[in-house]
Each structure stands twice: as structure tokens, then as C-alpha cells.
Amino acid sequence: MRNSKNLLKMNSRLILILILILIMVIYAVFFSSSSNKNSLETQGYLIDKTGIAFHDFNLMRLETGTLFEKDKKFLSSVDLDSRPYLLNFWATWCGPCRAEFDELEELWQESSALNGLAIIGVNVAEDEKKAKSFVESKSSTFEILLDLDSELSKDYKVTGIPATFLIYNSEVYDRWSGPISPSRVKASLKRLQEDGILDK
Numbered sequence: 001m002r003n004s005k006n007l008l009k010m011n012s013r014l015i016l017i018l019i020l021i022l023i024m025v026i027y028a029v030f031f032s033s034s035s036n037k038n039s040l041e042t043q044g045y046l047i048d049k050t051g052i053a054f055h056d057f058n059l060m061r062l063e064t065g066t067l068f069e070k071d072k073k074f075l076s077s078v079d080l081d082s083r084p085y086l087l088n089f090w091a092t093w094c095g096p097c098r099a100e101f102d103e104l105e106e107l108w109q110e111s112s113a114l115n116g117l118a119i120i121g122v123n124v125a126e127d128e129k130k131a132k133s134f135v136e137s138k139s140s141t142f143e144i145l146l147d148l149d150s151e152l153s154k155d156y157k158v159t160g161i162p163a164t165f166l167i168y169n170s171e172v173y174d175r176w177s178g179p180i181s182p183s184r185v186k187a188s189l190k191r192l193q194e195d196g197i198l199d200k
Contacts, residue, residue: 052165052172055155057145062128064135065143067118075120075145077170084168084189084198085118088180089147089158091126092134097162100179101138107182108142114189115198119143124161125150168197 058076061068068075088104090097108119119142123131128146135144147153156165166174166188174188192198 052156052175054167054170054172055152056170057152057155059122059145059147059152060128062132062135062144062146064132064140066141067143075143080118080120080167081169083116083118084114084166084192085120086180086185087120087122087156087165087167089122089124089153089156089161089163091124091161092130094161096179098134100162101140103180103182104142105138105140107180107185114186115193117185117189120145122147122152124153124158168192173197 054077056077058074060073061075063070065075068079086104086107088100090100092098104119104121107114107117111117111119121135121140121142121144123144124147126146127148131144131146153161153163156163160177162177162179164176164180165172166185173192176184189198193200
């Protein structure tokens, strides 16, 4: 009888210890998640989609782009509502940026088959003459904007270029560092179609 009571006490203690351990694990997971969220929010990020906050813009554009009329001087994020677009940060001194221009032009030429995908190249902190000279030498026809004071690149926490964001209706759905890969962009668009965000 005494052994049974001792066994019962031991089992009760074991159950209590297991419950305490479980509570500690749940608390640790919750605390870690909460801390991570606060850390990201401090950096200007949000816990949605890619975890990257969308930022409005209204920047001067080069007349080399063919999405809008040549006399349009500025292009804003509002102009791009209801269509997916790549926001690509680049500069003429950046070798990988220069190398990926052909891939970006390829995607732009396939726009009609890619849910009307627009390509928006954002030149970072260079003057209009330098950016335009390079774009014309590449015969590129996608839109080019001038981030003269680097404010937009700072908003998007761009610390290295090229950096590209896939955006649709003011939501950031993907981000790539380094030269763009058309196949990866197409795969991301396909996922958005499968999720019902874009039309198939």
C-alpha cells in the first residue's frame, strides 16, 4: 500500500514537472516571436508577406520608358495600381546591375504574358545625364526613375545593389538581392496566380 502511495506521489510530481516544462516551452516560443516582431518593426519592417513594408513614391522618370507617354515627367506608385511590377534598384557603376539589364528588358517584352508585369528601374543617386546615357546605350524601354537623394532606397533598406522587389497593389510579395533571374520572377508570379492574388 505504501509503495502504491509513493508511486502515486512520484507520478503526480512527474506530471507536474512535465506541465511546467510545457508552459516554459510555450512561453519561450511566444516571447521569441514577440521579440522578433518588435525587432522587425523597429527596423521599419512588418510581419506581412515578405515582412517588408510597402513605400509610396513619386519620382522623376526618363523619357526612354514606353509604359507611359514621353511627356510624363514623374511616375508614382499610384500609377501602377492594379498591375504587378518589379522595383529594381541599380546604378551605372554597378557591374551586376549593368549585366541584368538585358534580363529586365526580356521580362518587359514578355509583359503581356506575365499579367501585365511592369519593370521599374530605380537609379540610385546618379544624375539624369549619366543614367540616360547608359539606358540609351542598352536600348532599354522599361521605365527608369531617378532616386536622386536615395530616399526610396533607404525606405526599402537597400544596402546593396541590384536589389529587386515584386509589388502588387501596395504589397511586397518577393525580394531578390543580386542579378535578377527571369525564371524566378515567373515562378513568383505563378505562385501569386495559384494563391488567387493574380488572374491566371
